[in-house]
Amino acid sequence: MKLACDVHTHTLYSRHAYSTIQENIEAAHVRGLELLGSADHFSTMLYPEQDYRNFQYFINVSSWPRIWDGVVLLRACEADIVDLEGHLFGWDIEIPSAINGDGFKRHSTLKKLVFRDLDYVVASVHGRDFCKGASLAQTTAMYIGALQDPKVAIIGHPGRAQVPFELDPVLCEAKRLGKMIEINGHSFDLNGSGKVATSCQSIAERCAELGVQIAVNTDAHIATDIGHFERTQELLERIHFPEELIATRSKDAFLGALRTAGIADIRPEEGKIR
16 A cells, blocks of 8 residues: 655644654655645644744745655645634634734734645644533534635544544535545554544544545654554555545645645646646
């Protein structure tokens, strides 16, 4: 089973990660990856004050080369789902001025400003307090709401989020929108009981049955983890998961998935985004 893309990875910017974007690119090149997606956290986990200047890392990602050391480099973030409507972090944080203090002529939010130059977004649950006491219908609607955000391409690590939800409605909406469900290798490292692996397997099996695309990622927080999919590959091979449903099997497959979903039309060899 070939997996040539790792589209949920972190740099030093995420604060509990340990490598630069260049170190991650070098690791991707060594591992023979065709495409790397850098998706640092966009979340309250980073700073106690949600000031625009704290997030300016995201507003200059257009300076990154599209092809670096032979690896296609995509610009993303992992945004927290913050309520039962599926809103993403920053949606309600108003930003009156730019990082230099100049006022904006038009109303803007932190989410809008950060998402503007990104290729895609991974939407994940981290803080779960807002889900306490919620019904399955509410948590299911939460994931469906997140999928409907125009920039969201992937639901991040639902197998370890510890938020129960009805699987089929979420997967059917992902299929309708042409979006992806993540099978996250880092999840296995964070849970030694086997519960997360079992959950990931159940999700993958149902994705295969319904014909839903998955994204297989490391969620690497250090360069040495980039492209190490061994545990996830073993799981997928064991259940005979169809390779044509793995959007991260190749650069062309992943870029095609973004294009089909209407999220981004990226043609790195032409140096274009359409």
